Amino acid sequence: MDFDVKDISLAEKGKLRIEWAEKDMPVLRQIRERFEKEKPLKGITISACLHVTTETANLMITLKAGGADVYLTASNPLSTQDDVAAALVKEFNIPVFAIHGEDRDTYYKHLYTVLDKKPNITMDDGGDLISTLHQERQDLIPNVIGGTEETTTGVIRFKAMEKDGVLKFPVIAVNDAYTKHLFDNRYGTGQSTIDGILRATNRLLAGSTFVVAGYGWCGKGVAMRAKGMGADVIVTEVDPLKALEARMDGFRVMPMIEAVKQADFIVTVTGNINVVDKHHFENMKDGCIVSNSGHFDVEINIKALEEMVVNKRKIRDYVDEYTLEDGRKIYILAEGRLVNLAAAEGHPAQVMDMSFANQALSAEYLVKNKGNLEPKVYKVPDELDFEVARLKLNTMGIKIDELTQQQKEYLASWQHGT
Known part of the structure; x- marks a missing residue:
């Protein structure tokens, strides 16, 4: 297996840390259990440019459980956790190309490597993968069903590309999901x-x-x-x-x-x-x-x-x-x-649970809607956003009220007054 990590002997430590994060990611765990049965991503190649952390590792494991061939590179040289990168390679057979503190040339070498895998879906955190693909590897665009973007910064970049008419495939703005930006960002x-x-x-x-x-x-x-x-x-x-x-x-x-x-x-x-x-x-x-x-x-x-x-x-x-x-x-x-x-470890797993649940469901959505989406930036569909919130509430043991039929009819009517 092709990979480039700092030290493969760090894998055991990384595996334990991945397991620790997984305990606080019950929503993603439920999605992974379904993915293992249904294999909605079978035959799909996913190239991801994300922070290589314990939480990201659990997303990669979920995507692979869904049948995808997954390749991961870092979206920031200083955020890579070398033990996690090693564990993904050795323990989970997921190719990773990321080294903590890598220089700019190595960063882009790794980025080109995951693009060379001819992805059907891209996952970005900041927009470098899609931006590079559009500027330097347009030969790969016919293979791409769509992409996802995790950050405000990346969404801004892709909306500018859409406005200029240069965006070549649909991108789902995971950042704009309520269960992402209201919780992950805040x-x-x-x-x-x-x-x-x-x-x-x-x-x-x-x-x-x-x-x-x-x-x-x-x-x-x-x-x-x-x-x-x-x-x-x-x-x-x-x-x-x-x-x-x-x-x-x-x-x-x-x-x-x-x-x-x-x-x-x-x-x-x-x-x-x-x-x-x-x-x-x-x-x-x-x-x-x-x-x-x-x-x-x-x-x-x-x-x-x-x-x-x-x-x-x-x-x-x-x-x-x-x-x-x-x-x-x-x-x-x-x-x-x-x-x-x-200088720290990024967001707590409890928060990334919702963000990465959106990533996984958005990848599934892109596959299900292949050929039906225009080259635009889309928000995460409300039904997926609500599903993530519902699953999260369930894992927290929280129940909420439901509208009665009378209340639904009242809200749908314009005829009721004071």
Whole structure:
């Protein structure tokens, strides 16, 4: 079997960690049990560019149980868990091409390798797989039934491709499922980002000034968790509605140029470029700790910072200290990459259970609707979203009410008044 991992001898440790995560993924487990019986993905080749973590491993195992030939590469060089990659290869016979800390050339070599498998379905986290396929491997497009995308960043990219008329096959925006972005983005990113910052720095959040750039679902989660740990939270935004929402939720709101003067911590979660830029570094408080939890490492302009400093050193794992000419020190976590996956372990399995259940069901949906979908970005069908929520509630022992026939008729009627 073709694969490229750091150390295959790490497989036993990785297998135990995969089993630990699986215990908290009961929705995906139920889907896997059905897939094993029905084999809805039989004969389908799936190339996935996702974070190589214990939770992703359970998704890969589920897809294989459904009959698919699965190939996995990393969507971020610093998020790969080498023991998990080894376990997938040795224990589950799933080819993986990912090494923690791999350079850019290796990252793309691995990406090209999984594309060479001629996928029928692509799975993306950030959009690199589909983007590369469209730009460099258009010969493979006739084989592709469709793709899925896990992140806000990737969905933005593919909607732009659709708008420009260059998207060649349907893509399901898994990120836009309610059971994904309302939970994964908010509760998952909220907890795992704080986890990454604390593991990297061992600093106290209580009493600190904590700046969150962006008040989408990820930003809401980070702000909520920072506030819960006693931080004074400032939100920066460009969207007046989100800025108003942040203020009504009890947070201070101001431009980044003002926030950096007070910030002990800054986290970017916008999906945009240069959110923390040169003029922000020039006005930044001494000792500020800056991190990113958006998908790509573009939100903090580290290149501009490096041109301003007189000294740089790694003071802790995942902490780079930059000293400016005036003596101020600025700390960048995880090289500006996803701090929750680079310095910690990413989202808890309980949250990824729903996200990856959506991935598995979306792959099945693409196969069932082969040839019936246009080259557009689609939301996860409501019936799949509701099914994931229903299964999750069942695993939590929670029951809910059902509408009576009278209530259904009332809601469907326009004739009933006051």
